Amino acid sequence: MSVMTEYTDIDFNQMSEEEIKSFGRSIKDDNIIVVRNQNLHEKDILRVCETIGNVLKPNQFFMHPDYPGLFRVTNERKEGKKIGIFADKELDWHSNGNARPSGKECCVALYCIKPGEDSITSFCDTRQAYLDLPEDIKEIVDDVDCTFMFRNNTFYHLEKGDRELRMFDNSRIYPKGVLKSLVYDHPYDTVKGLYFSFHYITEMWRRSGAELDAEWLKEYLLKHVFQEKYIYHHDTWQPGDFIFMDQFHSIHKRNEVKGDRFLYRLSFDYEHCYE
Numbered sequence: 001m002s003v004m005t006e007y008t009d010i011d012f013n014q015m016s017e018e019e020i021k022s023f024g025r026s027i028k029d030d031n032i033i034v035v036r037n038q039n040l041h042e043k044d045i046l047r048v049c050e051t052i053g054n055v056l057k058p059n060q061f062f063m064h065p066d067y068p069g070l071f072r073v074t075n076e077r078k079e080g081k082k083i084g085i086f087a088d089k090e091l092d093w094h095s096n097g098n099a100r101p102s103g104k105e106c107c108v109a110l111y112c113i114k115p116g117e118d119s120i121t122s123f124c125d126t127r128q129a130y131l132d133l134p135e136d137i138k139e140i141v142d143d144v145d146c147t148f149m150f151r152n153n154t155f156y157h158l159e160k161g162d163r164e165l166r167m168f169d170n171s172r173i174y175p176k177g178v179l180k181s182l183v184y185d186h187p188y189d190t191v192k193g194l195y196f197s198f199h200y201i202t203e204m205w206r207r208s209g210a211e212l213d214a215e216w217l218k219e220y221l222l223k224h225v226f227q228e229k230y231i232y233h234h235d236t237w238q239p240g241d242f243i244f245m246d247q248f249h250s251i252h253k254r255n256e257v258k259g260d261r262f263l264y265r266l267s268f269d270y271e272h273c274y275e
Helices: 017-030 042-053 126-131 135-141 162-167 216-225
Strands: 005-007 030-033 071-074 090-095 107-115 121-125 146-147 178-182 182-184 192-194 201-207 230-236 242-246 252-254 259-269
Touching: 017 030, 017 042, 017 107, 017 242, 042 259, 090 259, 121 126, 121 162, 126 192, 126 216, 126 252, 178 182, 230 259, 242 252
Parallel strands: 005 030
Antiparallel strands: 030 242, 071 259, 090 252, 107 242, 107 259, 121 230, 121 252, 146 178, 146 201, 182 192
16 A cells, blocks of 8 residues: 655646646545656646646735745745744644635645755545544544634644734634534545544534544544554655645644755645536
């Protein structure tokens, strides 16, 4: 079993619109894809993802000023101020958009400009982890709903005044959190997988009303999901790496940033692949 699929012979500059859409459909199927050796201008990074689906373009301060949709993930500073999100600290396991009800962040892509030193980004296949569960545990998790809520200092430590807090703290909009199921039917093919960004989960209960030992279940899943057989460690970042991950059935993390590191992050759905 391979957690990720790697391509070294793809050149997005040479691919047609239909070829890119076909590639987009494969993200959903393969879950985590690493494409090496790209040489893309910002407009072409954006073009690839916009060919696959609708790219999120919120009016936020860490976005590229000329190419909305490209979030800067970097420890670089300008006049002493951060120009990118998640500058240098470790990021623990998460997927994007957990504390929001929208499913618009179906896929996240990372494009490497500067890799930094000893950078490691890890990806966990929560779809396969779900499929491998014993049937009696599947019966339980299929019946579990959760409250997801952003909580600072759980997967990334933000200081008071950090502008990321304004981006991610949605407690004013959703003071009681967001209700989601622990097992997610993928919206594009209904394949099931665990939606297990555990740092965001504040409550778990069974829809059927059956008793649930939430702490036991959480500890069981932590041991099961994070077995090495479900994890890929991308520890050879190079300029031109383009990584795609399905957000419904995978989670990711990174180590502390050292040296100069600059990535672009894009979030999008698969809508244009299924028109």
